[in-house]
């Protein structure tokens with residue numbers, strides 16, 4: 066059959082596109098000048114023996130641009146654009162190897178790319194334990210691990226490993242988790258099994274009960290692994306990201322099936338303190354700790370006194386059983402501020418004095434969107 070004749074481009078559209086082309090060439094020139102400067106910074110860092118990735122500097126660059134964005138470009142567009150620009154510039158200085166829970170298409174991958182940009186070397190791991198192990202062994206420079214979901218609560222395995230790992234946190238990022246039902250055929254009929262990570266099955270419990278009440282819910286090590294299996298079995302559906310649907314050639318049979326439309330997962334970025342210094346203060350920082358107190362009346366209250374006294378805000382307070390059989394707990398605490406700020410360092414010193422166990426997990430710039 067003959068192709069329909071292409072309609073001629075209107076002169077106004079042509080003129081606007083020519084202006085866009087000219088600006089794109091200008092932008093490319095500017096981006097290359099920026100890349101040249103990053104290369105020079107990389108040379109300086111090599112001479113000094115210092116690390117390339119500076120999360121506090123990247124956060125400041127993005128914060129600064131957002132504050133001065135004249136529009137009409139949406140301020141929400143600034144962070145993703147500049148993350149990619151800085152990712153490409155960083156890659157010219159040195160490769161950034163990032164470990165996360167694979168296979169391709171996981172939310173962990175989305176978080177890793179969202180935080181570091183796409184110019185990274187991907188180190189796909191089979192479990193959260195492996196992410197920590199690969200990073201600790203130096204096979205990756207950074208690890209990205211989920212720590213908390215707004216629906217399901219803490220990711221227990223990550224929190225438990227954070228207690229003993231020699232790694233520390235240098236950043237955080239959170240992600241809107243939109244779960245989709247994926248399948249080889251674009252139909253709900255004939256699905257016998259829904260295969261996904263237990264957290265995803267739980268996040269979509271209501272939808273699955275309403276729409277696929279008779280389908281078996283089968284746990285997988287990750288949503289992407291469920292998608293990989295669904296690609297080979299027409300009677301199986303997966304629950305995963307749209308990224309996984311294109312990765313495994315599946316249809317999005319039903320989009321956004323999570324019970325909570327505001328479902329978010331927070332990830333921590335970990336690294337080896339022997340190879341990477343703690344980020345310097347960026348002006349909007351968080352300090353994460355694990356502490357425990359002896360089991361006596363008023364002990365938890367005493368723990369909070371130094372924070373109140375020195376005006377340090379606590380943004381997270383989570384407890385995990387210490388497994389001592391004594392009803393003792395570890396408390397996972399996030400504080401606003403950086404230990405370089407005197408009121409924060411004094412509060413931390415006083416807090417350490419009243420704790421039986423005290424570990425600083427890291428201090429890092431708050432997530433910038």
Ligand SMILES: O=C(O)C(=O)C[C@]1(C(=O)O)C=C[C@@H](O)C=C1
Pocket residue numbers: 103106107117118119120122123126150151152154155158
């Ligand atoms: O300013 C630096 O230290 C740079 O290396 C440049 C740059 C950038 O592209 O702006 C790149 C990597 C760092 O993580 C921070 C910023």
